[in-house]
Amino acid sequence: MQTTFYPTVGIVGTGAMGRGIAQIAAQAGSSVRLMDAQEGAAEKARKALCNQWDRMTEKGRISAEIADGYKASIQIVDTLADLSGCNLVIEAIVERLDIKKALFAQLESIVPDHTVLASNTSSLSITAIAADLQHPGRFAGFHFFNPVPLMKVVEVIAGLKTEAATCHGLSEYARQTGHTPVHAQDTPGFIVNHAGRGYGTEALRIVSEGIADFATIDRILRDQAGFKLGPFELMDLTGLDVSHPVMESIYHQYYEEDRYRPSVITAQRLAGGLLGRKTGEGFYRYEGSVVQVFAEAPAPEVSQMPPVWVSPRAARRSELLQLLKNLGAHIETGQSPSPQALTLVAPLGFDITTVAVVERLDPARTVGIDMLIDDAATRRRVLATNPATRSDMRDAAHALFARDGKAVSVIRDSGGFVTQRVVATIVNIASDICQQGICSPKDLETAVTLGLGYPMGPLAMGDRYGATNILEVLFNLQTVYGDQRYRPSPWLRRRGAIGLSLMHQEN
16 A cells, blocks of 8 residues: 655644644655735744754754755745645644644645645534535644654554544654544543543542642642642643633533533632743742742651551552561551550541541541552652541651652541542543544553653553552442542443453454
């Protein structure tokens, strides 16, 4: 089969996204025509591209001859009519359905029948954009991520009338630009923005419940679960002017599905102009490019450590007992704790108060520890108190688990710990994407890993931490909160017993 290549590519809209797409298209060998309705914008983009190639030359990444070739491939055009000779035209303009529809209606009357038309939209329906086109079969979504040259994934989205050959050609071209294409059905958020609802949205819920502050949640998810950036660091980097509208768009497009509900926290901060790094203040303050974060308080000093009793229902109980031995704890082995003992529970999804009541433990001496993830695989331990936990017992638990130098966070009582709730939500939403057939499980893993920078794909995450454990967290969270936002996906329930990893994803 002959490989598809687009010798001449038109880019409409020369902001950050359009400029990035133009760069990789030129580097793939295409001639690029830049067009922008704003006077001077296209020329500004061309100069930025030339400067970028000059920097690459200075760093020895490309030769001066190659850079000159890239520069020569960029042409500024003034009107849509100048795009008539393009084989592919990609739109990267404002996210408004009416404006995009009007643009493609004009393009369709200008370009020949073989020209492929594509939108870089991140949230609008491909089917809706193409609804009034005479030839919707040649139109598809071609969604890149910012910065385009560095983010090596692109979503290829078929509308209801898109022809398979259109998506096939775009996928081949994406590979020629050095990007990895993933195929998505035309649904709200496509793959990456849909799957990403489990991270920041759940973290915002945790903050709103007074369980922990922004910095603590970021530290936990970085150090315990291995995320490169905490959710609030990530939102500061992206900017709330970008991330909050995406939350609202997906929520409304899914007809107010509760699991996607946005937060008043981001709405208020957006209204107040606390957008993140770009404004110098968001969830954190920035001086120049340096984030201002308060140092963690040291572990408390405890002169006399109480004995420790571990609930027989604790998750990873044998591992927890071995950890306590390694830390030099005096472990009680009776059926119930002595009146002096620090009582440890390790629930999945349940709050510490409920566990203490159900197991008939003294809540004043009861502290929880998150054991969803193998302790050896983490750089932080997370403890949780309940409203009745005595301060001396809290301090004793903190000091004990910090004995070997590992960081410890102590949060307030909640249904599930931070990592449990966020990871379970990520895995559950990903499973629901598979249930809906939005994309293949393999493309889901690829899109999330490359597009969101997670330490692993969400299905691999479910296998790593145990799909049955994830299901237990979700079922128990449903009980604690009494609503349906944590209802397990049918796909997760069916696959939980056999594993979610790629070897099980052929059908």
